[in-house]
Amino acid sequence: MSATIRDVARKAGVGLGTVSRVLNDSPLVSSATRQRVLNVIAELNYMPSHAARSLSLGKTLTVATIAPFFTRPSVVERLCGIEANLTGSGYHQIFFNVENVERRNECLRDVSRREYADGVLIISLTPHADEIAPILKSHMPVVLIDAEASGLTDVRVDNPYGGYLATQHLIDLGHQNIAYLSDPLQDPLYFDFTSSRDRYQGYCKALNDADIPIRPDNHVWGLHGRYEARCLARNLLSRYDRPTAIFAASDTQAMGVLEAARDLSVRVPDELSVIGFDDIDVAEYLGLTTIRQPLFESGARGVELLLEILGSEESYLPPKHEMLPIELVVRSTTAPCQE
Amino acid sequence: MSATIRDVARKAGVGLGTVSRVLNDSPLVSSATRQRVLNVIAELNYMPSHAARSLSLGKTLTVATIAPFFTRPSVVERLCGIEANLTGSGYHQIFFNVENVERRNECLRDVSRREYADGVLIISLTPHADEIAPILKSHMPVVLIDAEASGLTDVRVDNPYGGYLATQHLIDLGHQNIAYLSDPLQDPLYFDFTSSRDRYQGYCKALNDADIPIRPDNHVWGLHGRYEARCLARNLLSRYDRPTAIFAASDTQAMGVLEAARDLSVRVPDELSVIGFDDIDVAEYLGLTTIRQPLFESGARGVELLLEILGSEESYLPPKHEMLPIELVVRSTTAPCQE
DNA sequence: CTGTTAGCGCTTTCAT
DNA sequence: ATGAAAGCGCTAACAG
Numbered sequence: 001m002s003a004t005i006r007d008v009a010r011k012a013g014v015g016l017g018t019v020s021r022v023l024n025d026s027p028l029v030s031s032a033t034r035q036r037v038l039n040v041i042a043e044l045n046y047m048p049s050h051a052a053r054s055l056s057l058g059k060t061l062t063v064a065t066i067a068p069f070f071t072r073p074s075v076v077e078r079l080c081g082i083e084a085n086l087t088g089s090g091y092h093q094i095f096f097n098v099e100n101v102e103r104r105n106e107c108l109r110d111v112s113r114r115e116y117a118d119g120v121l122i123i124s125l126t127p128h129a130d131e132i133a134p135i136l137k138s139h140m141p142v143v144l145i146d147a148e149a150s151g152l153t154d155v156r157v158d159n160p161y162g163g164y165l166a167t168q169h170l171i172d173l174g175h176q177n178i179a180y181l182s183d184p185l186q187d188p189l190y191f192d193f194t195s196s197r198d199r200y201q202g203y204c205k206a207l208n209d210a211d212i213p214i215r216p217d218n219h220v221w222g223l224h225g226r227y228e229a230r231c232l233a234r235n236l237l238s239r240y241d242r243p244t245a246i247f248a249a250s251d252t253q254a255m256g257v258l259e260a261a262r263d264l265s266v267r268v269p270d271e272l273s274v275i276g277f278d279d280i281d282v283a284e285y286l287g288l289t290t291i292r293q294p295l296f297e298s299g300a301r302g303v304e305l306l307l308e309i310l311g312s313e314e315s316y317l318p319p320k321h322e323m324l325p326i327e328l329v330v331r332s333t334t335a336p337c338q339e
Numbered sequence: 340m341s342a343t344i345r346d347v348a349r350k351a352g353v354g355l356g357t358v359s360r361v362l363n364d365s366p367l368v369s370s371a372t373r374q375r376v377l378n379v380i381a382e383l384n385y386m387p388s389h390a391a392r393s394l395s396l397g398k399t400l401t402v403a404t405i406a407p408f409f410t411r412p413s414v415v416e417r418l419c420g421i422e423a424n425l426t427g428s429g430y431h432q433i434f435f436n437v438e439n440v441e442r443r444n445e446c447l448r449d450v451s452r453r454e455y456a457d458g459v460l461i462i463s464l465t466p467h468a469d470e471i472a473p474i475l476k477s478h479m480p481v482v483l484i485d486a487e488a489s490g491l492t493d494v495r496v497d498n499p500y501g502g503y504l505a506t507q508h509l510i511d512l513g514h515q516n517i518a519y520l521s522d523p524l525q526d527p528l529y530f531d532f533t534s535s536r537d538r539y540q541g542y543c544k545a546l547n548d549a550d551i552p553i554r555p556d557n558h559v560w561g562l563h564g565r566y567e568a569r570c571l572a573r574n575l576l577s578r579y580d581r582p583t584a585i586f587a588a589s590d591t592q593a594m595g596v597l598e599a600a601r602d603l604s605v606r607v608p609d610e611l612s613v614i615g616f617d618d619i620d621v622a623e624y625l626g627l628t629t630i631r632q633p634l635f636e637s638g639a640r641g642v643e644l645l646l647e648i649l650g651s652e653e654s655y656l657p658p659k660h661e662m663l664p665i666e667l668v669v670r671s672t673t674a675p676c677q678e
Numbered sequence: 679c680t681g682t683t684a685g686c687g688c689t690t691t692c693a694t
Numbered sequence: 695a696t697g698a699a700a701g702c703g704c705t706a707a708c709a710g
Contacts, residue, residue: 055686070422
């Protein structure tokens, strides 16, 4: 096995408490001995045992991340932000890839169990009231990324405003018949993603502000995914009075819309304007107009907030709420209305 | 804190050695007491401490994954396969996202350090001879995914064959002037990804078999990425005798080629056939003809192989080599040569 | 400032 | 088949 703290102590001619103090940046050690110990540590290529530290501290020294659908481009970006800031922090990571509701419920129920982790990051999942209570009671540090729940720290974007921005852009281009394509706005049997709902608010507000009546049939929804969006959009575009513009709640869904337009030989942007949300990597490739949100950054910032809580002495810190900026990115799938 | 093994023992009226035996499926315990202990465990919602187990066992109980560029779609797929099979295995995970050569070298040098992990998965990175030696000596279980190194277990695909398949498809369509666009074939200062090189072999073989001379200027390379590929392809397509078909070493690069074609108003597939490699998610969306390799599966299978080694009593197991199947997926970016 | 010591929760001999 | 006890490497409280 590799060198232990005892080896270091012996070789440096000090007690092993001193070595521990050096490791933990305790001020209670003279700079002379500190230097000596540091030298030996380097010499022996010593590295503290995570397990022993963890056991002794009574902490797991690991951070859990719960996220739906790891492979979705937007989630990948966020996870990368997390990885970037967690690697080198001394914390281990465990991941829960949520792909169905049972697992969602299970994960959110077990969040507060100390056995897994000292802190947890939750992406895009909104804990219900009865799930929040145990979390709060347990004092388990939790940071929500792209979600919001009373009493919990979060980092997110202003989704209603994003919906407003997107819709306003289309209105500015002269569109009146504007559809919104999204996930189900609420589905207690499903995941209860909230961004679609929030963006819908902005969509409605923009229409209202412009005195454009809101047509219920101009809002269609289905499971998240390109394929599903394609079907939905195909219906929309087959309509007698089809919309001249579609606002998709995500770039992935916007891709489905573009596919549907292609299927039906509807020219984009001449006959149909399309705007997405997220600005994932391929959006630029597709020339997709979209609302950009800082995905990587959201993960990175989430970790920072969590480490802050973890590092704090206080048993209770008031929840923080951080709003990341979003912006309209105009590319080539939106154009003035031709009608 | 939560229940410990001691609580369970007390409540079940047994010694804590017995509980431990139950936990570890030791045969040295009567089914009566086993059942009793199991009941108490369920009742107390007991869960063994990872750290304590780890410390006592002298193992880290964690698996490390080293991979370049976590956000690349192909890597994401592989990582997901890993996550899927590692979650629930009892092992923790740590990730090393390699984004530059220094980090690559550092990671590959430290692979054999027991402090980090009991086993490691390496994606798409090929250890050099001087890096392999310490690994072998340390007996650290290592599984290579999408890479190969003498003495180490790996799971990969037949890249030369893939290159052959792709090129042969183009030849079958009547193309003669076929370019190959890839990463640098070898660059000791870079990452030494080998797939580009291997696929190039297949490319050459297919041309040879068809008695088509290999034109050195028909092979262009640059850093991996859509942008870079776009520039390279633009040069290629601006040539007086531009190729009628391009084989890109990855779908991402193929996307760059499609962009370049669009830039120069070269119609695909009428004037230019394009084939990629990987069959990442967007390939289908783009209608990109490509060589599909099982990415998710590669990660999943890699974990299985690693867990097999980890679970084995033997200190040495002969390395295994697994080849996953690949296949040509014909879509709409390839067509018969018009000339 | 520094050395010594008692656990952290578990596995694993060693007795019985 | 089972209980008792040692020890994994570290931190923190205590004594100097």
